[in-house]
Amino acid sequence: MAEPLKIGIAGLGTVGAATIKILSGAHNELAARAGRAIEIVAVSARSRGKDRGVDLAGYRWYDDPVALANDPDVQLVVEVMGGAAGSAKALIEAALAAGKPVVTANKALLAAHGPALAALAEARGTTIAFEAAAAGGIPVIKALREALVGNSVRRVSGILNGTCNYILSRMEAEGLDFAQCLKAAQELGYAEADPTFDVEGFDTAHKLALLTALAFGTEVDGDAVYVEGISGVTPLDLQMAEELGFRIKLLGVAERTAQGIEQRVHPTMVARSGQLANVMGVTNAVSIEAEPVGTITLVGPGAGGGATASAVVGDIVDLARGNQVATFGRPSGELEKPIRAPMQRHEGGFYIRLQVQDKAGAAAIIATRMAERGISLESILQKGREAPRNANGSVPVILITYATTELLIRNAVASIDEAGVLDGPPQVIRIER
Numbered sequence: 001m002a003e004p005l006k007i008g009i010a011g012l013g014t015v016g017a018a019t020i021k022i023l024s025g026a027h028n029e030l031a032a033r034a035g036r037a038i039e040i041v042a043v044s045a046r047s048r049g050k051d052r053g054v055d056l057a058g059y060r061w062y063d064d065p066v067a068l069a070n071d072p073d074v075q076l077v078v079e080v081m082g083g084a085a086g087s088a089k090a091l092i093e094a095a096l097a098a099g100k101p102v103v104t105a106n107k108a109l110l111a112a113h114g115p116a117l118a119a120l121a122e123a124r125g126t127t128i129a130f131e132a133a134a135a136g137g138i139p140v141i142k143a144l145r146e147a148l149v150g151n152s153v154r155r156v157s158g159i160l161n162g163t164c165n166y167i168l169s170r171m172e173a174e175g176l177d178f179a180q181c182l183k184a185a186q187e188l189g190y191a192e193a194d195p196t197f198d199v200e201g202f203d204t205a206h207k208l209a210l211l212t213a214l215a216f217g218t219e220v221d222g223d224a225v226y227v228e229g230i231s232g233v234t235p236l237d238l239q240m241a242e243e244l245g246f247r248i249k250l251l252g253v254a255e256r257t258a259q260g261i262e263q264r265v266h267p268t269m270v271a272r273s274g275q276l277a278n279v280m281g282v283t284n285a286v287s288i289e290a291e292p293v294g295t296i297t298l299v300g301p302g303a304g305g306g307a308t309a310s311a312v313v314g315d316i317v318d319l320a321r322g323n324q325v326a327t328f329g330r331p332s333g334e335l336e337k338p339i340r341a342p343m344q345r346h347e348g349g350f351y352i353r354l355q356v357q358d359k360a361g362a363a364a365i366i367a368t369r370m371a372e373r374g375i376s377l378e379s380i381l382q383k384g385r386e387a388p389r390n391a392n393g394s395v396p397v398i399l400i401t402y403a404t405t406e407l408l409i410r411n412a413v414a415s416i417d418e419a420g421v422l423d424g425p426p427q428v429i430r431i432e433r
């Protein structure tokens, strides 16, 4: 058997401890699969005394993760500390500068600094593996970067944040509002004390930026992602979605269009019969539409120690076997500068919920403002079990449009709002056919 691969692990939290459990528990089996043993030689975290449920006695301890990267005995560095900059970035840069491959779960860091880090890796003849950074346990990075390399990808869409999917699933099943379901998610450990990053869509955006780069051979462009979270979705929207044959999901969508590459994260009406609509709770899913293969949907756990460590260990074993692939699937010089498709030119159907005052002519104003912009309506609904008439007599009116552009919808809704016939802010949710 070949010489063992000696690794250092920086970060001993949920993912780091679970990674150690797999590497030590399945040590012999992994050695047989990799053709060489994988030996942890060094670890780093902030507090040395903390019980992490794993035996750290045999490993060198570093308070400073950069020192771990520079340990001459460490041949591969696992970064599972987190953070879009700071120590995690310094650690990865030090490892790459020393020509050591890096395995990371850090989507925030790669979404912000992916191109520069990939170029550094390449200059030093090494790579960054990041299966754990998008959709946790689902092997979507490997699918896009390796297994589907013979295809031309048209579209990638997915449910990439378990917290949001859990909240929306529960809101729908129990008719509860966003705040109640967020609280339940926090009690169950599915949501952080500060949930902004998850519920406002930023976590999904980071993951989507990585998938986009792999799907389209472009430089990671995290700033180009249009982001809207789920905090504005109401029980009435979920109820109306059901009546109309939809379900609301927070989707990340990356698509090649005539205008360039669209990257968007927002609550989305999807047909109830579709695959993504039926992914419930904390589960994640990614659909890849490509030629010639067709559509592939991968479904599974997107977070949690075991699922994420499964992806980390997959990357470590890949590198132990000598399978070194360019970070984003092709040499940095071959990655295209992405052309951003402006969100205003996004085309699709829309769900519009208006709380309309009981005024003569209100319906005519709405119809005129839509018609003036050439927006055709597929259906108009004026009901809602949980939203009876307000005290002042206003009622929710739901409009479903045929395909049109974001710009026209925004203009039409703004002009209806300005006409003074609404009682509350309009709701707009995009429909994905």
Ligand SMILES: NC(=O)c1ccc[n+]([C@@H]2O[C@H](COP(=O)([O-])OP(=O)(O)OC[C@H]3O[C@@H](n4cnc5c(N)ncnc54)[C@H](OP(=O)(O)O)[C@@H]3O)[C@@H](O)[C@H]2O)c1
Residues within 6 Å of the ligand: 010, 011, 012, 013, 014, 015, 016, 044, 045, 046, 047, 048, 050, 063, 064, 065, 079, 080, 081, 082, 083, 087, 105, 106, 107, 108, 132, 133, 136, 302, 303, 304, 305, 308
């Ligand atoms: N948890 C998941 O389900 C999941 C899923 C996919 C991806 N990820 C990604 O995986 C990474 C780790 O997540 P996690 O949930 O395992 O985080 P976590 O439980 O908070 O653990 C973070 C670990 O990093 C250590 N650390 C933080 N800053 C450090 C520093 N400056 N120097 C040394 N050690 C430092 C902490 O040390 P102490 O323990 O001493 O405080 C802790 O052990 C993040 O990038 C996250 O986005 C997580």
